[in-house]
Amino acid sequence: MHEMFYADAEHQPFLFPSGPSRALLIHGFLGSPRDVRPLAQELAAAGVTARGVLLPGFGDQIDRLRGVKAKQWLETARDAWRQTREGADRATLIGFSMGGAVALRLAAEAGLAPDQLILLAPHWKFADRRAVVLPLAKHIIRDYKPFGRADFDNPDMRRMFLEWSPGADLDDPAVRVRLRNAATIPTSALDELRRVGVSAAAAAPRITAPATILQGLQDSTTLPAYSRELARRLGADLREFPGDHIIVDPNRASWQTVRDTVVDLAVGAGG
Numbered sequence: 001m002h003e004m005f006y007a008d009a010e011h012q013p014f015l016f017p018s019g020p021s022r023a024l025l026i027h028g029f030l031g032s033p034r035d036v037r038p039l040a041q042e043l044a045a046a047g048v049t050a051r052g053v054l055l056p057g058f059g060d061q062i063d064r065l066r067g068v069k070a071k072q073w074l075e076t077a078r079d080a081w082r083q084t085r086e087g088a089d090r091a092t093l094i095g096f097s098m099g100g101a102v103a104l105r106l107a108a109e110a111g112l113a114p115d116q117l118i119l120l121a122p123h124w125k126f127a128d129r130r131a132v133v134l135p136l137a138k139h140i141i142r143d144y145k146p147f148g149r150a151d152f153d154n155p156d157m158r159r160m161f162l163e164w165s166p167g168a169d170l171d172d173p174a175v176r177v178r179l180r181n182a183a184t185i186p187t188s189a190l191d192e193l194r195r196v197g198v199s200a201a202a203a204a205p206r207i208t209a210p211a212t213i214l215q216g217l218q219d220s221t222t223l224p225a226y227s228r229e230l231a232r233r234l235g236a237d238l239r240e241f242p243g244d245h246i247i248v249d250p251n252r253a254s255w256q257t258v259r260d261t262v263v264d265l266a267v268g269a270g271g
Contacts, residue, residue: 010034011059013080019047020089023266024081027052028097028123029193030185032059036096038250039262046263048092053080055102057189066186070196077102081112092266093209096120096248097222098193101200107211108203116265117211117236120258121222121245124197124230152176159251204233211236212265214258216243 011032023043025036033052040050054061055076057068077099085091093114095103100122107117152158152170169175211234215227222245231238239261243254250259 006032006059006062008034010037011054013054014040014050014052016040016044016050018044018049020049020087021047021092021267022049022051022084022088022090023092023094024077024084025050025052026077026093026095026099026102027055027058028099029189030058030062031097031099035248036094036099039094039248039259042259042263043266046267048263048266049088051080051084053077055099065189068189068192070192070199073102073192073196074105078106078109078112081106085112085114090115090266090268092116092118094118094120094262094266095122097123097245098196100124101197104200104207105196105203107209108206113207113209115209116268117207117209118262118265119211119213119227119230119236120262121215121219121247122200122213122227122230123193123222124200125223125226126194126197127221127223127226201230201233204230207234212261213238214247214261215240216245216247216254217241218243219245219247221245 011034013033014037023040025033025040027033027035033054036052040052043050053076056072057065081093091114093103093107093116095101095118097120100119101124103117103119104122104124106112107114158170213227213231213234213236215222215224215238217224217240224240227238227240230236241254241257243252243257246252247254247258249255
């Protein structure tokens with residue numbers, strides 16, 4: 001799968017040195033540092049040193065996803081967060097989608113509390129109720145093809161596949177078949193995603209850092225009701241606005257709201 005997806009260097013981890021305030025940005029499931037790179041660039045321009053971590057089994061490591069456990073995502077993010085916090089005047093922890101669940105877990109750990117926790121459409125609970133059978137289903141159904149019926153004429157679908165596989169001829173029927181078959185998710189990985197979400201929700205009441213949740217009202221992946229529930233558990237500031245799940249995309253109408261809010265909070269002007 002990696003031969004078709006994630007070959008671009010923008011999917012690799014990054015560090016944008018800037019001022020003494022720092023931020024760690026954690027991407028989501030099937031994502032990579034590329035997802036949060038535009039936001040990191042805005043932070044660096046505002047004087048906040050920004051780091052993006054690549055979680056195991058994603059990006060150009062996607063072929064390893066079947067064997068990756070949630071604890072490995074946490075270990076990698078924890079190491080990056082410790083590097084980010086060390087010597088920082090102000091340390092902000094930012095998680096998008098599944099990265100929000102990882103960020104929640106880190107923020108609850110002794111000695112790792114951020115000065116500011118920002119959760120962007122944090123995924124901690126599946127919208128699809130069938131997810132409850134994943135602990136059993138992963139032993140019966142090894143793979144899931146979420147794009148088996150992908151509409152390559154849909155602008156959002158085309159943009160997503162071109163981000164994963166730049167230069168692909170999405171009008172070529174043979175390429176469409178290859179992409180549909182290559183984009184396969186191990187059900188074991190979906191169960192690890194479920195596990196990290198459950199543990200994040202359990203950790204939320206232990207978090208004492210100021211927390212802000214940004215949530216699109218048309219999000220069908222992280223349902224607004226889920227973020228409202230999480231905000232109650234955290235005592236977080238919940239900011240809702242029109243938008244879908246990919247609120248970190250500069251092409252979305254919600255981008256300006258997300259960018260300005262995150263930058264203000266990271267520099268200490270949005271509290």
